[in-house]
Amino acid sequence: MIDHRPPLSSLHDFAPWDPVLRLLLAGHPEIRPDGSARVAGRIGRRGWSLWLPGGMSGRRPAAVEHVQRALARGGVEEVAFSAEIMPTGRTTLRLVWPCPAVEAAVGYPDLGVLVLVDGSVPEPWRRLPDPVPGAAPAPSADLELLERTLREELPDAVGATEEDIAAAEARLGVTLPDELKVFYRVTRVQGEDRSDLHELDRASEAVGYEVCALDELYAADPVVRHSRWRFGATKGLCTAPDAAVQGLAGSPGWIVFGSNGGDEIAVDLTPGPGGYLGQVVLIDHEQSLGAELVADSFTDLVLGRNGERPRDRHEGLPVVAEVGGAGLPTVRAAAHPALEVLTVGAGHGAPFGLAPVTGLPRLRTLTAAPGTLADPLEIPGLTGLEFLALGPQEWRTLLDAGAVPRTLSAAAVREEGQDRRSVVAVANELLALWDRPLIDETVLEGVLLPEA
Template identity: 70%
Template sequence: MVDQRLLLSSVCDFATWEPVLRLMLADDSERRAARSARVAGRISQTGWSLAHRGSMSSTARIGVEDVQRALARGRVQEIAFRAEAQPDGRTTLGLVWPCPAVEAAIGYPDLGVLILADGSLPEPWLRRPDPVPGAVPAPSADLELLERTLRERLPDAIGATEQEIAAAEARLGVTLSEELKVLYRVTRVDWGDDFEEADRAGEAVGCELSGLDDLYGVDAAVRHPGWALGATDAVSTAPEAAVQGLAGSPGWIGFGSNGGDEFAVDLTPGPAGHFGQVILVDHEQSLGAELVADSLTDFVLGRVQEKRRDRRGDTFPAVARVGTGCLETIHAAAHPALEVLSIGAWDGTPFSLAPVAGLPRLRTLTALPGTLADPLEVAGLTGLEFLELGAQEWRVLLDAGAVPRTLKAAAIKVRDQDHLPVVAIANEILALWDRPQIVQALLAGDLGPAV
């Protein structure tokens, strides 16, 4: 196997990075105050994420492009970097190669999320719909009116046969609603044969309509936004909810779109919903769906919901935030329904985790560096699947052999610390799960004293 570090020999030359580092240190107030300055960012073959405001000089742009060309030669999509410059100009630059076990960071200063189990998803994206044995169609569902309206709008359409509808049900593993069957008995919609007919069918129904063979169940995994965001989210279904708080369901049968979002017939409605209601799955959201119409009949006739209902579940008691401006004690966060505990900025006495030890649903803990009184209390959280701590807190857990083995993903939070040792700690965590290691190169150079 070719060592990518050899292919990237030019990108491992400190001189290649000087224009980029000088750009990011243009407002060098830290070094002028006799303190070291830290910068971090990412450069890919097609873009970059650099903490710099204002226009980029031609010299800096050439420097970025030099790095991009080196990445292309080495067949590497992206490289992360972190640098610390001393007041006298001595600079340490760390380069981090992409690793299949690391999910790229959303905020550039952080290493990213360590994926400890291939294909793993946070619990909300694994949740299945609750049974709805008593769900019935809405009173507005009118099969005769629906068919008559569609045939008036599509007098020459060719519908699907009963065998074709049965084949679609077998493929999807569900029994379609009677309204959806009526729709496809009128028009089977074949985009491959007649685009004009498909367009007319879409206009008649009120959306860009999918063909019978293209019906699909909304897959929760497709909506997963990554562990960095997903681990701290939660969903719930209130007793008055029309739509279950899910990322997806085999009973959400996608039948069309508005050009970006998906319309689905809901066969697994919420407690206050109706079997066969029409919902909207927003492409900008990763959880939940909105009720659009109580029935497909309503949808086709334009009788849609004006008021959209709250679909979020990431509120207390499922999610609790402790720290300045939030809850001020862990006791206040402790609740049997607690799933996510986030400890933010706090100037007071560090927190004990004892009040939440053993909670049955607690799966995520994030804590800023220095906010835990005793990191070893993490061992009392027996159901953790995601853990984000500072480097020193991880060091305590690693040295004590106390890293929870229930974890599916983990992250190291950096705040006012040297970024470079984080990779070594991350590799220790990855090694516990026999995961691929992160490769780091350390370079030294001199940028000269601050101006």
């Protein structure tokens, strides 16, 4: 196997890790029946995830700074680690180095997500908008009033030509709504030399957002948003029958024409069943999915008529369900044809059988805590899975039976007190099935002697 370990000689010795392990032992170690302790964490060049006394707030410990400096010298982003500490002080430390096939668990000490298909993203980020036959502009859209208002606000502005507008439409592959065409006929915002900052400021003031030039319009790409598998695989999307905005991560019909300095503002050419063609939506940069209705029309936006509309009524059963723990009592209670994501946790009489969700057409994600499934070999009956997270023993059952679903694009080996050695071994077997780069691990032995 190719050695991917970085040239970090200092971190390949036990001594630099001694103070880090002592910090963790003073925090929240996992104590096992034989008196041994298990600790785990992740240290990166720009952050760290450790369960320390008093939590993770406060000043960065010197022991962490030392590891971060070594990572920076070696050009390595981060290292995950776990340690088994016997009552005698004898310690086995396992270091897991970055792997191009592993999506790092930022902010978490576990191994991360195995990306089995290079470049893949969760289904909500691949979802296209539903067709909107019959969608029409809002009754409040008033082209004459909009143009008159804009010309009063921007009396000296230079507008775009019809050729400019046609070129923008050809580049975007859409027909721009008439209201947006009116705006750019009044002001192209900036000339090709980008020198007219006064016109930009005046146009932005008239609209209420920082607007962009006609040749800078773009469609909101869903993949640009937070599409990491760790979080995205368990997200669900739905569009209520009366929704103004479709539940999407992005749309070729969300044409961004400006921002508020962080969030994007767009006209919507793919509205929901209760929306209007050309309505204005806000795409929140802190959210990974969806958009918020701002105004029924561009006219309303410019005139400040952004009145409140009734919130969408989300009817029907949820597309995301949790069984066990604080969730539903049975898998059967979660089963329905629209179910997309199922999480199984401990409690309510676990382990659980998966027969009630076998064959569901939209079920794409299953995550199950170790020991919560009655029979892991029921998993192949979930024929549409793209993400699967299980404990190492459940994965071992599937691997030994040759029953790992080949529909998967990503997977995770849930640790939750499991031996990191078995977690890495199972992860590498899964990566090998997809001919992906393997995880490299360094094992160090040492003794944590009592401090003098």
